[in-house]
Amino acid sequence: MSAMANNPAHLLLLDRDQAAALLRPDDVLAAVRESFLLHASGDGRNFPLVREALPAGVFGIKSGGVAPQDLLGMKAAGFWPGNRSHGADGHQATIMLFDPATGRxxxxxxGNAVTTERTAAAGALGLLALARPDSEALCVFGTGVQGSAHVDHALRVLPGLRRVRYLTSDGRRDPAFEARFAQRCDVAPGAGADAAVADSDIVITATTGRGPLFAPQAVRPGTHLNCVGSDTRGKRELAEGMLALASVWVDDLAQALAIGELQWAPQTAVKEFGALLAEGAPARHGVAAEAITIFDMTGIALQDLSVARMLRQRALATGTGTSVAWPW
Known part of the structure; x- marks a missing residue:
């Protein structure tokens, strides 16, 4: 490990490419799993969420800590749609870790690659715990960064998946998306939203959350849904009545009520996903075969911090990143 590891007068910087190069899917999956278990045990805390509209976009801060592990930090992130006109990603995120003993x-x-990978890893954990192990067909709404990452992780953890149908916001084919997965599954556009959902064992919604994507009646018994796009007040992807038809899990109850699908049906009976993982039970344990299951994913700070800590440790061990003087 480099000498910088215990030198508080220096700050380690990891840019986009350096962070992405250090991310490994299996390690991210393990870190995100740990974050859920820390949340369930109470050792990990998610601090109150900041999520505010701006003239040019949306800005948020997710922060938290794990006192027994000396972990403290935050992610400042949001969405600026105007970035696309400059050839840049509309999603922007930056993660900062602090020494909890001193605030340094x-x-x-x-945080862009971290956000993408940790969200997709959380989705993969949702599939492992709640999707039917014999699932063969997946439908995804959205073929952008998040949609692609979720399909990639789904194919990694559920090797029985054979067919992927996708739907884009404008109804057009996405040749790049098809090319990415052509060697791993049968991938093609869905014939229509309801038809694609009705023909799927797994549904992933990874859109900008402008409104309901499909009719609840299209979801057949035994289907699992990972819902990703509702992450701000006013956004939604599920139609009214969908949550009432399903057994629902959330990553964090307070956050799901504030910005997730749960904001539209706050009376819904739900469970937190970390408690399910803590049970260590097989997939869909205690869930009826014909039950529809939903994982309402808003993304929690502990996921970002667990992955960021892993990156910092790996960067220090490999000499990756830039060390800058940061005097007391």
Whole structure:
């Protein structure tokens, strides 16, 4: 490990490419799993969420800590649609880790790749716990960064998946998306939203959350849904009545009520996903075969911090990143 590891007068910087190069799917999956278990045990805390509209976009702060592990930090992130006109990603995120004993910043990390991978890893854990193990067909709404990452992780953890049908916001084919997965599954556009959902064992919604994507009646018994796009007040992907038809899990109850699908049906009976993982039970344990299951994913700070800590440790061990003087 480099000499910088215990030198509080320096700050480690990891840019986009450096952070992405250090991310490994299996390690991200393990870190995200740990974050859910920390949340369930109470050792990990998600602090109150900041999520505010701006003239040019949406800005948010997710922060938290794990006192027994000396972990403290935050992610400042949001969505600026105007970035696309400059050829840049509309989603922007930056993660900062701090020494909880002194408040000193330890590491500054570009958070875009971290956000993508930790969200898709959380989705993969949702599939492992709640989707039918014999699932063969997947439908995804959205073929952008998040949609692609979720399909990639789904194919990794559920090797029985054979067919992927996708739907885009404008109804057009996405040749790049098809090319990415052509060697791993039968991938093609869905014939229509309801038809694609009705023909799927798994549904992933990874859109900008402008409104309901399909009719609840299209979801057949035994289907699992990972819902990703509702992450701000006013956004939704599920139609009215959908939550009432399903057994629902959330990553964090308070956050799901504030910005997730649960904001539209706050009376819904739900469970937190970390408690399910803590049970260590087989997939769909205690869930009826014909039950529809939903994982309402808003993304929690502990996911970002667990992955960021892993990146910092790996960067220090490999000499990756830039160390800058940060005097007391």
């Amino acid at each position: 910043p330890q590491c500054l990390i570009d």
